[in-house]
Amino acid sequence: MKVIGLAGWSGAGKTTLLTRVIPHLTERGLRVSVIKHAHHAFDVDIPGKDSWRHREAGAAEVLVSSTRRWALMHELRGAGEPRLPELLAKLARVDLVIIEGFKREPHRKIEVHRAANGKPLLFPDDPGVVGIATDTAVETTLPTAHLDDIEAIAAMMQRSAISVEDVLAKSFSEG
Numbered sequence: 001m002k003v004i005g006l007a008g009w010s011g012a013g014k015t016t017l018l019t020r021v022i023p024h025l026t027e028r029g030l031r032v033s034v035i036k037h038a039h040h041a042f043d044v045d046i047p048g049k050d051s052w053r054h055r056e057a058g059a060a061e062v063l064v065s066s067t068r069r070w071a072l073m074h075e076l077r078g079a080g081e082p083r084l085p086e087l088l089a090k091l092a093r094v095d096l097v098i099i100e101g102f103k104r105e106p107h108r109k110i111e112v113h114r115a116a117n118g119k120p121l122l123f124p125d126d127p128g129v130v131g132i133a134t135d136t137a138v139e140t141t142l143p144t145a146h147l148d149d150i151e152a153i154a155a156m157m158q159r160s161a162i163s164v165e166d167v168l169a170k171s172f173s174e175g
Contacts, residue, residue, distance in 0.1 A: 002161035003088065005099040005109035007129070009119040012112045013147060014100050017133060022098075024154045031094040035087050037101030045073060085171045088164055096161060107167045108160050113138070114147065130160045 006014045018034065025032050045052040045062075054062045055075055063072045084105045091097060099107060103122060111122050111129045115136040123129040123140065131143040133153045138144055143159075145152035 001091075001093050001097060001164045002095065002158075003097045003099065003107060003164050003167045004157045004161035005102060005105075005107050005128070006112055006133075006157075007101065007103040007109040007122060007126070008112035008114075009117055009122075011117045012114045012119070014112045017112055017147065017153065018098060018100060020150050021154050021157065024150050025096065025158075030096055033091050033094045033097050035084070035091070035097060035099045035102070037099075044071065083171065085168050088167065096158070097164065098157070106170050108162055110153070110157055110160065112147070131156045 006018060008014055015036075022032050022034070043052075045055065051062045051064045051073070055073060059075070060077065061072060061074045063070060084099065084102050084107065088097065099105075099109075103109065103126065106128055108130045109122075109126070109128045110131045110133055111126075113119075113121055113132060113134040113136070115134070121132070121138065123132060123138075123142065129142070131145070132138050132140065133145050133147050133156070135147045143156050145156055147153075
């Protein structure tokens with residue numbers, strides 16, 4: 001299982017890019033999973049539904065299962081946010097895990113940068129950035145690709161991805 005991140009400021013287009021890259025990778029036979037970091041309280045459950053009521057009642061975890069999918073929700077109830085290694089350990093094995101966000105974790109990342117966003121590059125201050133997907137020219141020796149060049153971005157992600165074991169070792173040595 002290999003891991004690569006997409007990192008960038010809010011509004012740079014990380015999610016939009018992912019929704020274009022994932023089909024490209026899966027059409028080539030890869031099994032892909034995503035870990036997404038949310039910066040605020042979020043809910044994947046619908047208020048009033050049974051699973052929401054179970055969580056609201058105090059359940060630590062609620063697993064919902066059907067013939068089409070299952071989802072596990074875990075309430076932290078005041079505990080600290082889990083770090084990336086803990087979350088990676090919860091995933092089923094796939095060919096490639098793409099991490100959206102978690103820009104402060106020490107894994108390898110492709111920076112998503114949009115000029116109109118008006119934000120500075122994370123590169124060169126983030127040593128984890130190993131490539132840049134952007135809509136503008138960037139002075140760097142790192143690999144770059146235009147945001148619309150999905151094939152080049154997918155190839156950059158695959159070339160830059162490292163094994164989950166290497167990500168875990170790096171996280172523990174720097175964490």
